[in-house]
Amino acid sequence: MSGQTQNRAVRVQRETSESSIDLSIDLDGTGASDIETGVPFYDHLLTAFAKHSLTDLTVRAAGDVHIDVHHTVEDTGIVLGQAIRQALGEKRGISRYGDALVPLDEALAQAVVDISGRPYLVHTGEPAGFEFHLIGGHFTGSMVRHVFEAITFNAGLTVHVTVLGGRDPHHIAEAEFKAFARAFRQAKAFDPLVTGIPSTKGAL
Numbered sequence: 001m002s003g004q005t006q007n008r009a010v011r012v013q014r015e016t017s018e019s020s021i022d023l024s025i026d027l028d029g030t031g032a033s034d035i036e037t038g039v040p041f042y043d044h045l046l047t048a049f050a051k052h053s054l055t056d057l058t059v060r061a062a063g064d065v066h067i068d069v070h071h072t073v074e075d076t077g078i079v080l081g082q083a084i085r086q087a088l089g090e091k092r093g094i095s096r097y098g099d100a101l102v103p104l105d106e107a108l109a110q111a112v113v114d115i116s117g118r119p120y121l122v123h124t125g126e127p128a129g130f131e132f133h134l135i136g137g138h139f140t141g142s143m144v145r146h147v148f149e150a151i152t153f154n155a156g157l158t159v160h161v162t163v164l165g166g167r168d169p170h171h172i173a174e175a176e177f178k179a180f181a182r183a184f185r186q187a188k189a190f191d192p193l194v195t196g197i198p199s200t201k202g203a204l
């Protein structure tokens, strides 16, 4: 069974004292997105993720960004990860692995994704000081890794993201998200040669 008749679209809502999030995802979309998190640069990154992973994504997030964008950014990553896990279902017929090398002018990022069911993130290579930079004046560079942690831990993905070069923080962050998107696009894609769940264990 190829699994290509599966419906891989879900909606996840999450409410805490710090944020309220309503997120819909379709893993077999065209990359269409409609994203409002109250954090403009994060909207930009999530739009890039949707476009380059061919995932349809709608996000409405309202949070305590008057304190700091941290809670809203992290919580949206948690919900995105939960939605990816739910939408992947049993993972029948998928490629499972994906990798990509994506430039943005002088920046170059590599991502490798394994839809393994085992959360693991290896994230290296951002230049010194990146984590302290306020991209767009509001998005702390340290949140790039924190979002990847939130997504991978909640989606059950093994992800390696490596920054191989770059100077401009906007370019570096965007290249990382685009590389992750392209790698995820490959990994979630149905492979007509795969029968059942692509694991010798029989489950992912």
Ligand SMILES: [Mn+2]
Pocket: 070, 074, 146
């Ligand atoms: Mn946090």
